[in-house]
Amino acid sequence: MEKVVITGLGVISPLGNSVDPFWNGLTKGKSGITLIDTFDTAKQKAKIAGLIRDFDGEGRFGRKEVRRMDRFVQFALAAADQAWEDAGLQNAQVDRERLGVYVGSGIGGVQTLLEQHAVLEQRGPDRVSPLLAPMMIPNMAAAMISIKYGAHGPTMAPVTACSIGNTSIGEAFRLIKMGGADVMIAGGAEAAITEVSLAGFGNSTALSTRNEEPQKASRPFDAKRDGFVMAEGAGVVILESLSHALRRGARIYAEVIGYGASSDAYHMVATHPEGYGPYLAMKWALQEAGIQPEQVDVISAHATSTEIGDRSETIAIKRLFGEAATRIPVTANKSMVGHLLGASGGVEAVALVKSLQEGLIPPTINQEESDPDCDLDYVPNVARKAALQIGISNSFGFGGHNAVIAVKKYAQA
Structure with missing residues (x-):
């Protein structure tokens, strides 16, 4: 079986629209959460989010193309472009029949749907865009990336709610491992900060309403947490078989060594109170990696800042890691960038790779x-230097979807 490595990284995030500002913000404990100023929030319960700032879609893709792409697709393409260039693939010979794309979105083009519904109401059905369907369906990010790079290999958009990024990376890892592709573009994208989305999550009491202190609102594992903070963006990585990467002399960041996926089989939105599904996903990721729990050096937690979710993830970690649980640092990127929904796993995978590469663990702020009930080492408030070889990243989603990837720092032979 093929070994699988990560050779390219791309991010669009509330902390910056490329990897360097994103990583610098994380390691400095900077929050990207602000008051929403893109629409009127006067009647909303939650008025804060992790918004993408200074993103020039027209400048990147041209006015004509931008008018044909929902914002989540623009984010996905921008992150994929970064990752492709970072991997040095723009000058490489790649067999396009063995190049695939697994990039998903939890909600897809909700902004396009809302805009076209307004057109319908105000101007009638004849004025609704004929591109409504292709602009809003969640697979369009993967499709547009495939079109951009001529990827004729397997291309799909996993829809596993907030675990999409890890599902995409994990399934792409398995495909390459089994010899089904040489190169995969994998991750997730989301652009769902709209009036209706904010109202829906707000009415479910899932969102933080710490509106007077936006930067302190996302506080995973803290006793005063009161819900998650919506965010938007994209995270994409380039996966390659080790043999393919070595043949072209690629710079290699890390090796993906395991993947675990499970279902809580419990509730539409609530995490299993004992963290059974997350426990299984972590266990199976480590089993595929062939490592023992005590060999893990850092855990990138799903940690959305909800009372039940953070508690059940802590329980799951304790169950799997036993005595080692108290010694393994657990970091929560969402404390700084908020919850990017279907983009979270991809963004957090990039952070984990950088962490292994630089020996630096981002803090869990606030x-x-x-x-x-949350009594592990959450790397409170300040980044920490550490000798890191292996890390896992957790992503869990509505409906009980759980996906975990295990990543190892790559050592040149």
């Missing part, structure tokens, strides 16, 4: 008051 750790002010300990929750007795």
Whole structure:
């Protein structure tokens, strides 16, 4: 079986629209959460989000093309372009029949749907765009990336809610491992900060309403957490078989060594209270990697800043890692970027790769008051230097979807 490595990284995030500002913001404990100023939030319960700033879609793709792409597709293409260039593939000979794309979105083009519904109401059915369907369906990010790069290999958009990024990366890893592709573009994208989305999540009491302190609103594992903060963006990585990467002399960031996926089989939105599904996904990721729990050096937690979710993830970590659980640092990127929904796994995979590469763990900010049920080492408030070889990244989603990837720092032979 093929070994699988990561050779390219791309990010669009509330901390910046490329990898360097994103990573610098994370390691400095900077929050990307602000008051929403893109629409009127006067009647909304939550008025804050992790918004993408200074993103020039027209400048990147041209006015004509931007008018044919929902914002989530623009984010996905921009992150894919970064990752492709970062991997040095623009000058490489790649067999396009063995190049694939697994990039998903949880909600897809909701902004396009809302805009065209307004057109229908105000101007009638004859004025609705004929591109409504292709602009809003969640597979269009993967499709447009495939078109851009001529990828004739397997291309799909996994829809596993907030675990999409890890599902995409994990399934792409398996495909390459089994010899089904040489190169895969994998990750997730989301652009769902709209009035209706914010209202829906707000009415479900899932969102933080700490509107007066946006930068302190996302506080995973803290006793005063009151819900997650919506965010938008994209995270994409380039996966290659090790043999393919070596043949072309690629710079290699890390090796993907395991993937675990499970279902809570419990509830539409609530995490299993004992973290059974997350426990299984982590266990199976480590089994495929062929490592013991105590060999893990860092855990990138799903950690959305909800009371039940953070507690159940802590329980799952304790169940799997036993005594080692208290010694393994657990970091929560969402404390700084918010919850990017279907883009979270891809963005957090990039952060984990950078962490392994640089030996630096981003902090979990807003750790002010300990929750007795969340009593692990969450790297509170300040980044930490550490000798890192292996890390896992957790992503869990509505419906009980769980996906975990295990990543190892790559050592040149």
